[in-house]
Amino acid sequence: MSRIHEALKRAEQERATSQGGHLEPLHTTEGPVMDPIQASTVVEHPPVAPSTGIPPFSNPFTFDTLLARCAQTNWSPDAKSMLFFNSDERKYGVEEFRTLRSRLYQLREKMSLKKLLITSALPKEGKTFVAANLAQVLVRQHGRRALLIDADLRGARLHQALGTNFTPGLSEYLLGESDEFSIMQRGPMENLFFVPSGRTVSSPAELVANGRLKFLLNRVEPLFDWIIIDSPPAVPVSDASLLANFCDGVLIVVRSNTTPFDIARKARQEFEDKHLVGVVLNGIEPDSSPYSRYYYGSYGNKETQETIQG
Numbered sequence: 001m002s003r004i005h006e007a008l009k010r011a012e013q014e015r016a017t018s019q020g021g022h023l024e025p026l027h028t029t030e031g032p033v034m035d036p037i038q039a040s041t042v043v044e045h046p047p048v049a050p051s052t053g054i055p056p057f058s059n060p061f062t063f064d065t066l067l068a069r070c071a072q073t074n075w076s077p078d079a080k081s082m083l084f085f086n087s088d089e090r091k092y093g094v095e096e097f098r099t100l101r102s103r104l105y106q107l108r109e110k111m112s113l114k115k116l117l118i119t120s121a122l123p124k125e126g127k128t129f130v131a132a133n134l135a136q137v138l139v140r141q142h143g144r145r146a147l148l149i150d151a152d153l154r155g156a157r158l159h160q161a162l163g164t165n166f167t168p169g170l171s172e173y174l175l176g177e178s179d180e181f182s183i184m185q186r187g188p189m190e191n192l193f194f195v196p197s198g199r200t201v202s203s204p205a206e207l208v209a210n211g212r213l214k215f216l217l218n219r220v221e222p223l224f225d226w227i228i229i230d231s232p233p234a235v236p237v238s239d240a241s242l243l244a245n246f247c248d249g250v251l252i253v254v255r256s257n258t259t260p261f262d263i264a265r266k267a268r269q270e271f272e273d274k275h276l277v278g279v280v281l282n283g284i285e286p287d288s289s290p291y292s293r294y295y296y297g298s299y300g301n302k303e304t305q306e307t308i309q310g
């Protein structure tokens with residue numbers, strides 16, 4: 001065993017002993033919120049015993065460390081709604097997700113865009129569907145890495161769509177119980193990583209706003225080309241607008257013939273202009289448009305702007 005490994009092991013043991021063998025959870029709803037840097041330092045940077053004279057642990061966030069430490073899990077993606085897990089390129093939607101990808105790259109030329117929040121006004125409009133398929137189409141391009149995060153702590157469904165475990169996940173990280181690597185999984189698709197929601201918690205809005213999510217995103221951001229975040233509906237609860245503050249952009253999903261106009265407009269008003277990057281019109285009947293079953297419009301597009309802003 002190397003000296004560094006020995007020192008780290010000893011420090012880990014000392015830390016475990018001083019904390020009664022486990023990490024203290026963060027306070028979330030009551031009491032002080034632990035400073036995220038301090039909290040994560042506890043998790044990720046065990047202090048080295050002073051007597052060894054070995055310098056502090058260097059930044060462990062490399063892609064190799066991620067590959068070595070995140071769980072390799074078996075996924076059974078839902079064959080009907082997950083469009084890119086097999087080679088059938090003729091499925092409805094595949095081409096539209098490619099178009100969406102191109103539009104995002106066009107936007108990226110004008111703004112910094114990596115952390116993208118997917119939301120909509122109401123439940124069942126296709127947020128999870130869009131988030132999951134967008135992450136898949138992004139990693140279809142050679143060498144691109146994406147992290148998909150289920151931040152819908154109220155109605156988590158991404159793990160079901162991908163057919164994998166929901167825990168440990170985001171809620172365990174936000175509670176200070178798990179570190180960055182142990183909540184990440186990778187499945188059968190190369191370069192696609194997933195953070196599931198974690199277990200159900202009683203106060204999701206407080207948890208997503210406690211500072212640790214921002215810290216998580218800052219830490220893992222250098223490892224990925226895209227971070228796609230699924231969220232709860234924006235109108236009934238505040239989580240999505242809180243999450244938007246940690247992201248570079250927000251995509252709003254509107255379900256064709258379903259989302260009421262005034263509710264779509266209300267959802268749009270939950271976000272600052274600078275965060276809004278576009279709208280995905282989801283679920284257009286194949287027959288209703290000869291060219292496209294989904295329509296993507298940027299907020300820079302006058303027609304879309306007038307429609308949503310009213």
Ligand SMILES: Nc1ncnc2c1ncn2[C@@H]1O[C@H](COP(=O)(O)OP(=O)(O)O)[C@@H](O)[C@H]1O
Nearest residue numbers: 081120123124125126127128129130157282283
């Ligand atoms: N364009 C679509 N084509 C096929 N199924 C879809 C489409 N959009 C959504 N669905 C399905 O509709 C259901 C609700 O979508 P979901 O993405 O879970 O909504 P939300 O995340 O907004 O609550 C899911 O079963 C999903 O697979």
Ligand SMILES: [Mg+2]
Nearest residue numbers: 127128152157
């Ligand atoms: Mg959902």
